[in-house]
Amino acid sequence: MELSRPSGPVGGFPPKTAAGFLLMDSALRPVSFNAAAVEILSYPDKLANLTHSDVLLATKIRSNLVSRQARGESPFVTEFQSGRRRYYCRAFSVDSCAKDPSYPSIAVLLERGPCGVAPLLGVSQQFNLTQREQEVLKHLVQGLTGKAIANRMNISPNTVKAFLRMIMIKMGVSSRSEVVIKIIMTQRQ
Numbered sequence: 001m002e003l004s005r006p007s008g009p010v011g012g013f014p015p016k017t018a019a020g021f022l023l024m025d026s027a028l029r030p031v032s033f034n035a036a037a038v039e040i041l042s043y044p045d046k047l048a049n050l051t052h053s054d055v056l057l058a059t060k061i062r063s064n065l066v067s068r069q070a071r072g073e074s075p076f077v078t079e080f081q082s083g084r085r086r087y088y089c090r091a092f093s094v095d096s097c098a099k100d101p102s103y104p105s106i107a108v109l110l111e112r113g114p115c116g117v118a119p120l121l122g123v124s125q126q127f128n129l130t131q132r133e134q135e136v137l138k139h140l141v142q143g144l145t146g147k148a149i150a151n152r153m154n155i156s157p158n159t160v161k162a163f164l165r166m167i168m169i170k171m172g173v174s175s176r177s178e179v180v181i182k183i184i185m186t187q188r189q
Helices: 034-044 054-065 121-127 131-141 145-151 155-171 176-188
Strands: 020-023 028-035 080-081 085-093 108-112
Touching: 020 034, 020 054, 028 054, 034 054, 034 108, 054 080, 085 121, 121 131, 131 145, 131 155, 131 176, 145 155, 155 176
Parallel strands: none
Antiparallel strands: 020 028, 020 108, 080 085, 085 108
């Protein structure tokens, strides 16, 4: 008897997704992962045998996901390129009572960014944005909240609000959604 996968979250099956998922131990060695994570990290190579790919995957994790200039809490990059696709990387600490260092301690979610991620350099130059304003704008386009932006940039939420106000003034808009619309409209010109 063959099981077929339903199209949605019916019958206890999760919906099919292109998101990659990794569970790693404290030494950043993969403990568990899905096929999408292997595809994303090994592109353009194809790893035929998932059971023996953890050594190569550990190498790819260190070369693609670990930030060279780790600041703040997470040693991981927030986004990276795989082929022509851009992915967002979100890392989560997994709390455990186990003292075994090989027990999963980090979960990483790799999500594909929207097609045609805004080339923010041109927008930043057009509206004369500072480096920090550009950084806030990048996080805003990724869909992060003000609090999440503050955590990523290691600044207060009020400072994020101040940066967003300056961005809106420079772009001549009055809301966060108008900022995104202005970026899209600027790209089409």
